[in-house]
Amino acid sequence: MNLHEYQAKRLFAEHGVPIPAGKVARTPTEARDIARELGGHVVVKAQVHTGGRGKAGGVKLAHSANEAEEAAAQILGMDIKGFTVHKVLVDELAPGIEQEIYLAVLIDRAQRLPMIMASAAGGMDIEQVAEEAPEKIILVHINPALGVRGYQATYIADAMDLPRELWRDFYKVVSGLYACFTAKDASLTEINPLVITSQGKLLAVDGKMTIDDNALSRHPNLTELRDLEEEPQSEREARGAGINFIQLDGNIGCMVNGAGLAMASMDIIKLFGGEPANFLDIGGGAKASQVATGLRLILSDPNVEAVLFNIFGGITRGDEVARGIIDALRTIDTNVPMVVRLAGTNAEEGRVILADADMETAVTLSEAAQKAVALAGGAQ
Numbered sequence: 282m283n284l285h286e287y288q289a290k291r292l293f294a295e296h297g298v299p300i301p302a303g304k305v306a307r308t309p310t311e312a313r314d315i316a317r318e319l320g321g322h323v324v325v326k327a328q329v330h331t332g333g334r335g336k337a338g339g340v341k342l343a344h345s346a347n348e349a350e351e352a353a354a355q356i357l358g359m360d361i362k363g364f365t366v367h368k369v370l371v372d373e374l375a376p377g378i379e380q381e382i383y384l385a386v387l388i389d390r391a392q393r394l395p396m397i398m399a400s401a402a403g404g405m406d407i408e409q410v411a412e413e414a415p416e417k418i419i420l421v422h423i424n425p426a427l428g429v430r431g432y433q434a435t436y437i438a439d440a441m442d443l444p445r446e447l448w449r450d451f452y453k454v455v456s457g458l459y460a461c462f463t464a465k466d467a468s469l470t471e472i473n474p475l476v477i478t479s480q481g482k483l484l485a486v487d488g489k490m491t492i493d494d495n496a497l498s499r500h501p502n503l504t505e506l507r508d509l510e511e512e513p514q515s516e517r518e519a520r521g522a523g524i525n526f527i528q529l530d531g532n533i534g535c536m537v538n539g540a541g542l543a544m545a546s547m548d549i550i551k552l553f554g555g556e557p558a559n560f561l562d563i564g565g566g567a568k569a570s571q572v573a574t575g576l577r578l579i580l581s582d583p584n585v586e587a588v589l590f591n592i593f594g595g596i597t598r599g600d601e602v603a604r605g606i607i608d609a610l611r612t613i614d615t616n617v618p619m620v621v622r623l624a625g626t627n628a629e630e631g632r633v634i635l636a637d638a639d640m641e642t643a644v645t646l647s648e649a650a651q652k653a654v655a656l657a658g659g660a661q
């Protein structure tokens with residue numbers, strides 16, 4: 282789950298990271314009122330789940346309440362990389378920026394450890410820095426049992442040539458960002474830029490945070506931060522129905538029960554030269570209504586030229602799934618060809634239910650995959 286900048290920065294601040302005063306506005310008038318409260322000198326920033334807002338015109342400086350209102354009017358409704366802006370953050374302007382630093386905590390999957398990533402070349406895309414000047418990126422792994430040690434912060438500060446008077450404050454920011462990362466089960470906490478102001482203070486001007494979805498059950502109050510407006514309609518609907526759904530680029534829709542079986546099905550489609558259009562796990566014990574929702578999700582993708590059902594009946598019963606398919610087909614008008622492979626619990630009953638439906642059946646997974654690839658126009 283991605284958070285907005287304003288949400289991320291508030292969480293950072295709870296862990297002692299200095300952030301500018303600011304509030305969220307949904308209308309230009311609200312933005313004007315907030316700017317007036319903050320003294321007029323503000324930055325108005327699009328709140329969307331994507332970076333590069335600055336370059337896209339989604340970050341504007343204002344020096345009066347009226348200017349802030351104008352800036353908000355320009356930014357609200359703007360499209361940034363496919364995201365429509367519904368909210369702006371109105372933040373007190375940093376009092377002069379001397380330097381922009383990049384600072385993040387993330388997981389190094391290869392080392393299986395959290396790590397700090399820092400760079401004195403902040404402000405711009407860190408991917409670009411990594412490509413053009415990798416030596417400017419500093420990486421430090423953190424032992425989760427120990428947390429961030431003072432010497433590690435010192436090492437980073439020194440490697441970035443940070444003025445010595447800021448080292449203590451820098452340690453507070455790094456350990457606060459790390460504490461926030463672990464406390465909220467984040468997979469990323471990022472400040473870009475962390476600025477040095479002309480008053481010689483560190484200030485987190487931007488914030489980004491991703492929470493591990495699998496840990497959300499441990500943080501009921503974070504669930505409220507989910508911004509439904511920002512998520513693709515299909516994924517929202519899937520979550521509502523308890524379905525695991527990820528959109529992909531291919532043309533063969535897949536409906537499978539079980540994540541492992543879903544991955545195996547995608548592999549075998551690729552083995553026969555096809556491209557899966559999605560990952561969809563209807564889960565164990567799927568009911569007919571879930572199957573219907575899943576099929577609607579798959580068919581809402583215009584790239585889908587064939588659908589493969591691979592159902593292994595265990596807790597999920599073949600006849601339930603078959604009924605779901607029939608139910609779904611009653612409400613969906615489609616001529617996309619479909620292949621079904623049912624095995625396991627009540628597979629036979631399922632096949633009987635599907636006998637009248639206009640669908641191909643297959644006994645083995647490889648037979649089913651080959652049929653689906655052929656129906657979708659052959660190997661790519």
Ligand code: GDP
Pocket residue numbers: 324326331332333334335336340342372373374375377378381404405473474486487488
């Ligand atoms: P991003 O483009 O989506 O990463 O948005 P940022 O929040 O990082 O803003 C982009 C740039 O706007 C920053 O790198 C800063 O240079 C500038 N900026 C953001 N906030 C302020 C501020 O309070 N004062 C000034 N002068 N510049 C700011």
Ligand code: MN
Pocket residue numbers: 404473474487
């Ligand atoms: Mn930024």
